[in-house]
Amino acid sequence: MKTIKVGTRGSRLARAQTDWVIASLKALDASLTFETVIISTKGDEIQNISLDKIGDKGLFVKEIEQQLLDGHIDIAVHSMKDMPSDQSTPLAFSKVPKREDPRDVLALKEGYHALEDLPIGARIGTGSKRRLFQLLKVRPDIVPVAIRGNVETRLSKIEKENLDGVILAAAGLHRLDLTHRITQYLDPKWMIPAPAQGALALQYPQKREDLKALLNQLSDVDSDLCVRAERAFLKGVDGSCHIPIGAHAVLSKDKKTLEMACVWGSEDGSKLKQITLSCSSDHPELLGQKCADAMKEV
Numbered sequence: 001m002k003t004i005k006v007g008t009r010g011s012r013l014a015r016a017q018t019d020w021v022i023a024s025l026k027a028l029d030a031s032l033t034f035e036t037v038i039i040s041t042k043g044d045e046i047q048n049i050s051l052d053k054i055g056d057k058g059l060f061v062k063e064i065e066q067q068l069l070d071g072h073i074d075i076a077v078h079s080m081k082d083m084p085s086d087q088s089t090p091l092a093f094s095k096v097p098k099r100e101d102p103r104d105v106l107a108l109k110e111g112y113h114a115l116e117d118l119p120i121g122a123r124i125g126t127g128s129k130r131r132l133f134q135l136l137k138v139r140p141d142i143v144p145v146a147i148r149g150n151v152e153t154r155l156s157k158i159e160k161e162n163l164d165g166v167i168l169a170a171a172g173l174h175r176l177d178l179t180h181r182i183t184q185y186l187d188p189k190w191m192i193p194a195p196a197q198g199a200l201a202l203q204y205p206q207k208r209e210d211l212k213a214l215l216n217q218l219s220d221v222d223s224d225l226c227v228r229a230e231r232a233f234l235k236g237v238d239g240s241c242h243i244p245i246g247a248h249a250v251l252s253k254d255k256k257t258l259e260m261a262c263v264w265g266s267e268d269g270s271k272l273k274q275i276t277l278s279c280s281s282d283h284p285e286l287l288g289q290k291c292a293d294a295m296k297e298v
Contacts, residue, residue, distance in 0.1 A: 095224045192274070
């Protein structure tokens with residue numbers, strides 16, 4: 001196989017994720033050679049507008065997918081939570097590799113040790129409606145501050161914008177060796193993560209069966225089941241960045257049952273619904289659709 005060109009965004013996190021994929025594939029076959037291709041996306045280029053106001057799905061993926069379609073790259077490495085739920089292009093995902101911690105976390109300024117320590121009116125930064133509205137349910141006194149940027153930029157805003165803390169995904173901090181910046185892991189029973197948070201999306205042209213076979217060697221059965229259920233829910237409610245939406249699937253110890261907690265709300269946060277359902281692990285997409293149907297009836 002000739003040199004495999006791997007497309008990714010240019011952030012340190014995106015490159016770390018890509019480096020992990022390449023190292024994992026080389027561990028399987030040392031004869032493989034790779035070239036990393038950095039691609040700028042619309043979401044990277046527009047930093048002064050909140051994501052929900054840009055009004056477009058696939059903000060961080062369209063340009064990369066186009067490079068795949070044009071044959072300029074062979075594989076793309078994305079964060080699965082960035083991927084639109086409807087994949088109608090002649091591109092495909094491999095089965096999901098081992099997922100990182102899907103939880104959200106608080107990174108607080110020095111002196112605070114947990115959400116409970118924060119004073120009334122504490123300023124917390126987030127660019128996510130899902131995180132914001134769920135946080136306000138447990139701490140309605142919090143003053144939200146809209147922030148965007150990569151992981152390092154968001155952390156720096158604690159000092160630069162005089163914030164008491166920020167909410168981030170645990171996965172990004174883990175992958176960047178910034179676990180020491182985590183003050184508190186937020187319980188996914190009340191801070192339900194984004195669908196597929198912590199999972200990677202390895203994308204390739206459908207016609208490339210050789211790449212499918214190669215990438216599927218990295219798959220993790222448990223992670224794949226949970227992500228399939230969560231993305232089926234996302235598709236079922238036609239989720240977008242305009243509304244708060246989350247899903248967190250957990251496989252039972254005997255691996256026979258999937259249980260999933262979901263949250264879905266209105267754009268302004270005035271309505272926020274939460275349900276938890278379970279299903280046989282043989283049918284993860286069915287669980288996602290059941291949750292979507294039930295949510296619409298609540």
